[in-house]
Amino acid sequence: MSFEAIIGHQMIIKQIQDSINSGRFSHAHLIVGEDGIGKSIIAKEIALKLLNKKENKNYVDIIEVRGARNKNSIGVDEIREIIKEANKKPYESDKKVIIIYEAHKMTTEAQNAFLKTIEEPPSGVNLILLCETIELILETIRSRCQTYKLNRLNSKEMKMYIEKKYLGLEEADIKQLIAFCEGIPGKCKSFIEDDNFKEIRNKTINILLEVCKKDRYIIKQYENFFSKYKDQWRDILSCFISYLRDIVVYKELGNKKIVINSDKLEEIKKLSNIYSFKELNEFMDIINKVRNNLERRINQELAFDIMLLNMQEV
Incomplete structure (x- = not known):
């Protein structure tokens, strides 16, 4: 997938592309939106673009951080590991991207521990925090990040997404999916699969x-x-x-x-x-x-x- 292939969020995607192409892309970003709205897809495309990679696969300089499955929060110990990773030099080039999923699960102590790294990350390191609820992110973190708020797709965009993702669905099924998913593409997979x-x-x-x-x-x-x-x-x-x-x-x-x-x-x-x-x-x-x-x-x-x-x- 590329930025051009993403359905919806076009104004935000253009803003991101323009800032990357002009060399003005900030070192810390906060992408906010409901689960299934497309945060991770946009974050991965940002990482690929920054590292000048064409193929969407795992790269050593794209670090994807997820909290432990058996924990409801991301604590100080996990953040210290992220900070340690941020301070390691990139392997393939002069850039590294760290994507933190469900950043809203960071405890207050973890966010405070992460503050200095977000404010002044090592050279060449870009941090992308994905969260569902911005209110759970400290104002001190928010103020140091470029924030993008993803809104739900409209009916036309959802129809385009469904027809592209699930070939051969009947019109009645497409209509039901559009109504049920309420503008959140990720809900389609749950409903169907x-x-x-x-x-x-x-x-x-x-x-x-x-x-x-x-x-x-x-x-x-x-x-x-x-x-x-x-x-x-x-x-x-x-x-x-x-x-x-x-x-x-x-x-x-x-x-x-x-x-x-x-x-x-x-x-x-x-x-x-x-x-x-x-x-x-x-x-x-x-x-x-x-x-x-x-x-x-x-x-x-x-x-x-x-x-x-x-x-x-x-």
């Missing part, structure tokens, strides 16, 4: 069908589900919101053609008869509140237990 995501979709619609029974066992019943997919809590909440929107729209208009989750149409119809508009709107408020709490790193199991309790009490 990920069996875990399929289970999340099935479980969330089942919860909506069962929560109306007001039985307390439902919380215990779904504990394992929420625990199993704790790292995909955003997908869980997105599925809830997507179904609730479909239920509201179908309940109001009765038009199955505008239902996003068309494969769940029978469940949508049933739920539109079970819940009132007031109850559906309260469900949305509950789920949005859970999203805000989880963004602030509230205990997930507790958050989902409270969510189900609140939904039962509506």
Whole structure:
């Protein structure tokens, strides 16, 4: 892939290309956007361009740093390793690029430890921090980085992406993907290829069908589900919101053609008869509140237990 092949974010890409071509590219950058929006693709293309590489593959002078899978944060020890790597001379030329994924997971102590390196990195070293939530990045870090905020793709761009990525999809399937993914290309892969995501979709619609029974066992019943997919809590909440929107729209208009989750149409119809508009709107408020709490790193199991309790009490 090249910059020209990336769909969306054209103004930002042009700004980046112009600054690289003119030799004015800053030494530290912060790329902000939701998971699946395209941060890593743009970061890798920046690295290839800076190192004057044509082929997209692994290079010794492109260092990609990811936090440990079993940890929810990036601590001081990991940052010290990054600093040590930054101070090593490049191997192939006079440039090195370090890409840090999920930089928003850096603890406050880790960010403070990283501050001097971001402010004055060794000669030839470019730092690219990718984050989903800029509010979790210290102002002292932000002020020393060139920041790019990636927005969601529009419907036309999403259609271009889907048709390019998934050849042979029928128009109805493309329409469903565009509606469901809400401008985030990375969601397409989950929807089409990920069996875990399929289970999340099935479980969330089942919860909506069962929560109306007001039985307390439902919380215990779904504990394992929420625990199993704790790292995909955003997908869980997105599925809830997507179904609730479909239920509201179908309940109001009765038009199955505008239902996003068309494969769940029978469940949508049933739920539109079970819940009132007031109850559906309260469900949305509950789920949005859970999203805000989880963004602030509230205990997930507790958050989902409270969510189900609140939904039962509506």
